[in-house]
Amino acid sequence: MSVDHGIHTIDTAFQRDHFDAAYLIVQDGRGAFVDCGTSHSLPNLLACVQRAGLQPADVDWLIVTHVHLDHAGGAGALMQHLPNARLVVHPRGAQHMIDPTRLIAGATAVYGEAEIARSYGQIVPVPAERVVVADDGHCVLLAGRELLCIDTPGHARHHFCVWDQASRSWFTGDTFGLSYRELDGDAGAFIIPTSSPVQFEPEALHASIDRLMARNPQAMYLTHYGRVEGTARLAGDLHEQIDAMVAIARQCADLPERHRVLVEALSALYVARARKHDRTLADAEVLRALDMDIELNAQGLACWLDRDKR
Numbered sequence: 001m002s003v004d005h006g007i008h009t010i011d012t013a014f015q016r017d018h019f020d021a022a023y024l025i026v027q028d029g030r031g032a033f034v035d036c037g038t039s040h041s042l043p044n045l046l047a048c049v050q051r052a053g054l055q056p057a058d059v060d061w062l063i064v065t066h067v068h069l070d071h072a073g074g075a076g077a078l079m080q081h082l083p084n085a086r087l088v089v090h091p092r093g094a095q096h097m098i099d100p101t102r103l104i105a106g107a108t109a110v111y112g113e114a115e116i117a118r119s120y121g122q123i124v125p126v127p128a129e130r131v132v133v134a135d136d137g138h139c140v141l142l143a144g145r146e147l148l149c150i151d152t153p154g155h156a157r158h159h160f161c162v163w164d165q166a167s168r169s170w171f172t173g174d175t176f177g178l179s180y181r182e183l184d185g186d187a188g189a190f191i192i193p194t195s196s197p198v199q200f201e202p203e204a205l206h207a208s209i210d211r212l213m214a215r216n217p218q219a220m221y222l223t224h225y226g227r228v229e230g231t232a233r234l235a236g237d238l239h240e241q242i243d244a245m246v247a248i249a250r251q252c253a254d255l256p257e258r259h260r261v262l263v264e265a266l267s268a269l270y271v272a273r274a275r276k277h278d279r280t281l282a283d284a285e286v287l288r289a290l291d292m293d294i295e296l297n298a299q300g301l302a303c304w305l306d307r308d309k310r
């Protein structure tokens, strides 16, 4: 993959190829990771450090956009290999990196114990003295290059996005949705929002997307997966689908077999949109790529419905 503005894309190998990315930003011989996959991702992350001509000691920062385990599950394990790095995390996520007990329990409730062991491996605590809490507007300096952490709730309340002025792009974690390269077509990237459990908040997500767009970004670096351009069109696609997902959820609210109906309705929504986006995309291919995300989006919409009722 090409390296633009010193930004290296790393496949963390979580779940499948080209599903879960981490990034290494290199500036004047210093490095910063943005997100890091799981502890199984460690070899790929360290190989990238070497490929970029750096030593592990040259990495100053590990910035995690939020503490969901596909983004930050490997943070503790990676930090053990980066003697000079500090971990940058949202105020609501910091405690979970220092003591991951509740994080593991929460993820186990969503994914189940066997899946946690298989997919995430060991989740290692990060020593408190290596943790930097980034409030809204916090600036991380990488050899003088400014990386700005901006609070972006909606997918999760412990989520920030990182603005890189040098490349005029955002590292969006899960705030700017999911877009897989195998679904790219002549019309560009196909994108969907993520409402995965347990803190999906549609109004906050709309506002966060607007906040990202206010800087007129050149590109977005998504964790799932990679760099996308044409950000204004993609933002519009996300806004429309958040509203459509909320409408679907409300219609399903009181149905028996709510989960099954949600999965079917979300599948139909994304397939219809993919067809409209690019007629060469086969429905089966779309569903195969989005399989896991449809399941999680349905679960997260159910959480939102139940929370909304309380």
Ligand SMILES: [Zn+2]
Residues within 6 Å of the ligand: 066, 068, 155, 156, 174, 196
């Ligand atoms: Zn997430």
